[in-house]
Amino acid sequence: MPPKRDEDLWTSDPFYPSPWMNPEADGWEDAYKQAKKFVSQLTLLEKVNVTTGVGWENGPCVGNTGSVPRLGFKGFCNQDSPQGIRFADYVSAFTSGQLTAATFDRSLMYSRGRAMAQEHKAKGITMQLGPVAGPLGRAPEGGRIWEGFAADPVLTGIAMAETIRGMQDTGIIASAKHYIGNEQEHFRQLGEASGYGFDISATLSSNIDDRTLHELYLWPFADAVRAGVGSVLCSYTQVNNSYGCQNSKIINNLLKGELGFQGFLVSDWAGQHSGVSSALAGLDMSMPGDTAFNTGLSFWGANLTVAVLNGTVPEWRIDDMAMRIMAAYFKVGNTIEDQPDVNFNSWSPDTDGYAYFYGKEGYGQINWHVDVRDDHAEVIRDIAAKGTVLLKNDGALPLKSPKFVAVVGEDAGHNPLGPNGCADRGCDMGTLAMGWGSGTSNFPYLVTPDTAIQAQVVADGGRYESIFNNYDSNAIQALVSQPGATCIVFGNSDSGEGYISVDGNEGDRNNLTLWQNADNVIANVSSWCNNTIVVLHTVGPVLVTDWYEHPNVSAIIWAGLPGQESGNSLVDILYGKQNPAGRSPFTWAEKREDYGTDVMYEPNNGNGAPQQTFTEGVYIDYRHFDQAGIQPIFEFGYGLSYTTFKYSAIKVSKKQVGEYKPTTGLTIQAPTLNNFSTNLNDYKFPAAFRYIFSYIYPYVNTTTSLKAASGDPQYGSNKFIPEHSLDGSPQPLIRASDKTSPGGNRLLYDVMYEVSATITNTGDLAGDEVPQLYVDLGGDNPPRQLRDFARINILPGESKTFQGVITRRDLSNWDVVTQDWVISSEPKKVYVGSSSRKLPLSAVLN
Template sequence: MKKTAKDFTLEEKAKLVVGKDCWRINDLNGKLKQTFMADGPCGLRKINDDETTVSATLMPSVSVVANSWSKELAYLDGETIASDCVENDVDVLLAPGVNIKRSPLCGRNFEYFSEDPFLAGELAKSYIEGVQSNGIGTSLKHYCCNNSDYDRLFQSSEVDERTMREIYLPAFEKAVEADPYTVMCAYNPVNGVQMCENKKLLTGVLKNEFGFNGAIVSDWGAVHGEFGAVSAPKAIKAGLDLIMPYEEKKITQILDAVKSGFLTEEELDKSVDNVLKLIERTKNANKKVSVPKSERHVNAKKIAAEGMVLLKNEGALPIKSGKVAVEGSCAKEPVTCGGGSAKAHTLYTQKSLANLLNDCGTKAEFTESCIYLSHDTHWGLSNLYKEAYASDAIILCVSGVIESEGRNRTSVKLSQNIEDTIIRTADFNKNVIVVLYGGSAIDMTAWIDKVNAVLYAGYAGEACNEAVAEILTGKVVPSGKLAETFPLCIEDTYVGTTHGNGFAERYTDGVFVGYRYYDTEKKNVLFPFGHGLSYAKFTYSDLTIEKKSETDYVVSYVIKNESDFDAKEISQVYVKDVFAAVSRPEKELKGFSKNLIKAHESKRVSVELNYRSFAYYSVPLEKWHVENGTFEILVGASSRDIKLVGKININLPEETQVTVV
């Protein structure tokens, strides 16, 4: 029989809303099913009772999945990780993260999808559906405004209501449609209130407005302190359901709060019932291994290949012949994931990149010594330069400082040694190809004009260099596009190198985040949002905009592949409010489509727009609002490469229009 809070004593209720240990929900000594949670999102990271970590498939980081712009691959990613979860008796995967990439310095950007809330929400929803199709629960995180890992437990994100609604909440709102088992509450305060005791955002917005009916779980250790900081009773009162991990004093705090009247038993019962629903849901889940072990690595490579972005190519790629040197430590030991709780422990050992390239069956000969490019001894670099001089081309595999949870980057540049080595190598060989490994934007201004090609591999998981080899040789045609802008330098970002004062960080950029800022301010960037090259050439034509209702439209256009390559193209649909009554970005992404188009063939692509595609959030009205007027529909290959432009006029009834905004 299904149990409710009424079936338990007060002491048992208090235990149910606090973890049993680091990873389990309290089963009350066997009265309830044991429920185990484990980290993601780049693969299963399960810690056993003896502190060992299980081996699992290390999938591409979420940022690489995002660069694929593929809902199908996001689903496949979740489905693959879930199969590892089923085999290791995990009930809930603590993923995905949908925090917005406000600054390229955030140490966890590799775990997040995008600077754009629409793209992040669409992909996160598919990822959740993929995981949960196997009967494994998810934990949508980190709710909300957790956009920096600097002093993340105490520094308040100060965000105005419209910015919150338009930038930092929509990805959560969209992902909740996939019915995740849990949502994870963030460490940080928002507008001075710790997230785990923020009743407005937990109960008012997430539960009541967005309709989330699962359990809200704290990030590990986010409920901390007894006075002034977050306390367990305050958190439960605000709508938090499960405090992780176990801490005896949290149970005592809850019991004392009920006895004193600060926390009512009815309030506690709401959280208990949500925890019981979570346990029941994991108990009744139809767990299945939909991806056999033999296919998981294959899936990791497929996603990696579609998520890598060809940033620059001046005829250097694909490589078909000649003698090619392969250098840099990442050619043998690529950086496959960032640090912290996201990294899975894989037993898979990759071949060196040179061997993988030779396996691709071209007429080229690939040789390697894999000298560390940060090596500053004469011996190491002199040998590298000799290799460069003697080769028809040279591939340099480089990475910046490994990005990680718990800290922000201090720079987006590569080390001075690596930059100098790239520049010097170009003096000895005019055909330099750079493969970049990283989790977010990298400043390339010192050397980008010296090289012929740049492939951004990201943190692409255990099959990373296999995917690199197939792209460099043309076995796979690159199709990834950037889900975040690469600025010229960190000083060109709105945030710059600032990260608050330890007490608060004011989001004075408002809704102008990422390309919304750069495009509105007409700032030059290194590579724009949505940018990515292909070996194919695509043309766009024949834009039509079909009106279904006053705020519902179908945008359709033809893409032609004018090359000899079968290839995928990611087309993007942006909306511009031409005469906005409020300050709005130059344009905003409202639709996208990724399509395989055969060589010399054409395909008509359709993207639907709806009310929210044209709306801004009106604070006085406390709702989304569309104003009458002219809107431009812009179809492009990136935010800066607009191919087609159309216009529509929206004329809603006069009573829907307001003069106060």
């Protein structure tokens, strides 16, 4: 809720108890039964083992839970990243989420998710840490917006759902992240901030009002839950001054209560800040298990065992934690009997090494170098080409066997250190095909634009030269000034996760200009060459104001972060092997200030938690530009083709649907699956075990007394236990939730209108068109909001019908008083067109 006065801090209302699983939840019924059968056999120690990571670098994966050897369960292997497998060999480097969203193609979103998960599965991984809906893209400079999809909740939500289905259809658990309001890298972690010279006592607080939270940032997570996602990962940042991994409002109330999420909530790595508090607030799995990397200390582990024994964490809560984890495991088709072994090691590329890397124990084979790539290069190449956005074309493209091609720009060539020469891709040398941070994978190879274009020119019998030094203007001028030159100039802009700083960019970008002096190179080349084609590899929007209208700039292409097939996918577009149909997943502004939002680069609360208040509400990206009447250079959803299309004959069909009814009733009582021993001697470290240094165990530190094991002078007191948090009695259902359907009240997804339009290819080439459906809800709402889209292949002269739908949710606003979705009485209108500002068709919704 907002503060009473400007000087007050925003607060997050408490919500307890933490909701327990619903045995009748749609799509989870069988998984619930399997999980109940398994968890009912577990001892308290084994339940704690399942919920607690074993510690950083003490297992093969970036996150490993304890196991249950007695029942043959090997534990979870949780692995980055949302763009491929991090820290492994013979894996693929996939196209970014952002460029995938630019395809506006549901089937490609699914295919990418499936291909990535197939590789994870073949390496023995249990859960892939992705896809990403946070950051959504509030600030264009945000360091990790390329890991996500788009600065729009609907496009992101659809991409999340399709990616999750693709992943989980392979038997890999998807973990939707970073929940929620995680929109910048600055001040997300204390140690990180301290390393950059900032003295703060708590991480940044994203202060978000109730309506904005629901209509913008929670929206794609609702789609993820509705798609059956097995896990959600909570973020480092605070939301309204409560840490994301122990914020009972956003976890218990919104995620598990209102959305009916049945899977498990896992902490971001070292994002857990408490033991009992986080358990009661709804955290289900602690990663990587230690309080800070390699400390050997844990908020859970032995402390969680003691917390259950002394009653500060109720038995039903630990049961529900284990149930949620195992239900997600079974839901995607896994069994205990067929659980594969992990065949790689995150901490060493060597064939032999330590199984417990930090503890230096268990020497033997740790890597089997299994090639899991299959035919995924084709998937990557196709998605990268179909996501590429043609921003400008004065007839220069597609290329038709030009006699002389001059390529200029560092971004066209190789990194002299190799494609994996910088840890976690933490540099900007050579062509940019992936941002930096934990959301990366190793390149098995990287086809540069220079390599691919040269091969095509040579095959055509042409002449080819390239220059990668962006500061040798004399050499560049000498090359591009030659008669008949087709000049292709490259530029990029990079960003990533906050623990890496590149050229002074601490995760988030410092500005929206191109890197490597590319703006000057483009300006120079376009002044010397009358046929200049610009190719941009960027993590988001950049400022093109100074040169995009130059008459010699004959074409501009945004190729995003294409992954390993970068050059090949670009050649497919440049030479017309694929007709471009990508659409920009963000707005391109004339100047930085036009966005109305920005990264907070300096703390604003003394040495307390920096306060970042989302004063813009729902008005980000194109919603803001439209509301403020600001003309962008290229709008959201914009993209050109090598052919032309005509829109006509919009038709709106109203569907007969029932009245919206809030959910009422009670949940079941919290189930407890068995009684646990209260004899402390049953919880001591087994004499037969070998202690692994820094490994997190569930065993108590002493068996002299429970009070001594608790190590707390307040032992036996519930003074600090939130009200209702121990209550396992039936609880009232939240009115915006559903009795059995995850994702919120099922009536929200009733189709209220069907909208159709005729799309005709009026050009000479076959091509894909991307019709987009927007609504105007009237009143205090953005003038236009995306609600549906399609990607349709149309032959020359052919007409096809676009069919979109508008659901009750699409027409609703969040009412902060009733705490439910309502359709206002304001007049409403629907638009269909090729971008957020090219909407030739419209109709009133009656």
